[in-house]
Amino acid sequence: MKRIRLDRWASQLQPPRNPRLHLHQQRCPFSNETRPSPRREFQQRNYQVQHQWQCQRRHAASRRKASSAVAAQVEDVADEAPIQPQSEPQEQQQRPLNAPSHRRALKSAKLSALHARLSLPSKLPLQTLARCLIDPSVDSRHGYNNEPLALLGQELLGYYTSEWLLCRYPRLPVPVLFAAQYAYVGSQTLGAMRSEWGVETVAAPGPEVDPGLLQLKRVLPGNAMVEGEMMRVKDMPQARRLGSGRRNEQWNYRRGMSSRIVYDDQFGDLQTGLSTEDRPPFPGAPISTTDGNTYPLEGVDQEPNSQPGSFLPREHSERDVESTVEAASASFVRALAGALYLHAGSAVTKTFHKDHVLSRHLPLHTLFNFTHPTRDLSRLCAREGFEPPVARLISETGRLSRTPVFVVGVFSGEDKLGEGAGSSLNEGRVRAAAAALRSWYLYSPPESEIVLPSEVEGGGADKKAWKPQMVDIGEIVT
């Protein structure tokens, strides 16, 4: 006996298609069934290149999430003249709707599943969560993208992370602090977090795409060929990144650590005004991970999307600044933190931060890089008033063999500051000094003494009793 095929029945039960249906439709400004309007002239140049790239991408990996409207659009442009006479009503001459309306957020299964999967409070509405998933590159109108939420969330996450780092490791040197901050809340980590949460990106944004996907307009890779030229995008003569105003490329100028705090962003990186420029502090810098393995950043020399034309100042609202997947993912996570703060309060945001950011493992001792540890240790002992450090051999083996091992300890008076093993006496001494410096800089007060400043913020009877935290005078200037 054959199974009842309900899906076949369903298709037979549909009413016949009315060919004049489109004339009866209301022209609602928020309607999602609009045909995408043709691109305007000044977008043509970029669009043709983008179209080429998107076609290549689509052929490479067939994604079923690609909106059919965009596919149709691509075919249209390929066949005919780009500009068609404007037959749509007046409001279509405005910016086309590139992202799903917030009204569709309530009907999206992906969005509700994401909300539940992250155990977000019910105070955070689905519409705001949908807004968090829309990058400014898709929709630059006020109130529709996640940019202001991401700004707020970035500050919040940065603040919570920095207070945790400073209260737990009060002696951390500033370069290590920058690197640790990036490892916890930098864009690479947040991008990894986004994929760990199971949020997928769209192949191309559009109003029909599910609101539960991360919407962004992907930037053109620098290696793509420019349409009509023989050069790559990154080699085009006007491919120049906006400067941050700092004279770093002068031959006798070196951008120091102190000035980065005020001039540059919270990771010590140059601010070029572009959201896509969130680079690691040094090549191969590790990021925090969930499983404790250290993954150094790949792609050391990736030139983040330097390309002509699309890096325009913010005031030019007609051009969308394209974005990378990593930057958009980071914006999404930051926007989510910002939205949580606004809707549900700071306690929930702190819990979110603790659950998702601080739960990740980062081996801080790998972030150090000493050039002259013996000299620095000697300066440190002099500054703190300890006896000058002396290296003594603790044990050794195989001195005359091919693989000797010397265990050297560095002593200040009778206290051993650090110990290191090496295959030569000098190496052992240097390693011991480095170990001593690390143990100084990674000092952590007892758990009972640590009270984070944000724990005594605001009202509430369940505040902890405040204890003043340790303030260290600074690291040794190398």
Next chain:
Amino acid sequence: MPSKTSSSARILVDLLRPTPRRPTCDCIHNRYLNRKVPRQARHVSTAAPQQSEMEVDSDRSPRWAITPAGMKAPVRTRPERPNIKINTDQRKLDDVYVNFLGKDGHKLLSEETKWLAVTSKSFDHGRRGFNDRLAFFGLLSVSDSAYFLKSGDQDPHDRKPFRHPAIEAVECLSGGAHDYFTHHKTISNLATQYGLPEVVRWHPRFPDRLDASGADLVYSQAVFAIIGALALEQGGAVANRIAKERVLIPMGMKRNWKPKVEAPESSPTTSS
């Protein structure tokens, strides 16, 4: 040539040497505390005195006042670089703190931290500490407490996004308001109004041209460092209050604001 026997003998001697009893400090487990304290006893932490029970010699100069003796060469070979006059008066510093933080502002921070917060890295080659870390934290505190309350512009096309009173105010963040309120030039102007340039300890590259030497950077870093020090020593509530009242509102941030949207959209919230 030391042979194996002598090294093992040395280890034995080390083990057999009696370790002197030292007073243990049960507040902070730091091995450096337990060593013999010769001539320079000092506070290990700059936090409240009850945290450290060590004796401090009263005739010894405080840490902020002198360069550590071990870091100086006995004879100076190079001529001294010209520098601006650096304040060493505790009272003058306290006056500036009162001016900045309000009544009893000089009591909010410990003495060492007060001096540390206004000391730049260029001062004394960084030997007496500097305010980099405090400024890093203070900048994030100021940004965090700067929840700008201003209504956004009306959408010219009259399209209505999802509005909720909670996120109503966030639109003003996208205009670069955050960058304006933490910009070094504006903060530096504020610092000048509070009188900070007289007490900030730094070494400008050109003592007769302070602006070209980066005075804005140093003054704004001092402001951020004071806020950061407040956060670490007094808690987030005090630091946020000071940041709002003494830094952001004088720069133009609005004090109170009521959202224009009364009720959220009556859409059913998520039900799991």
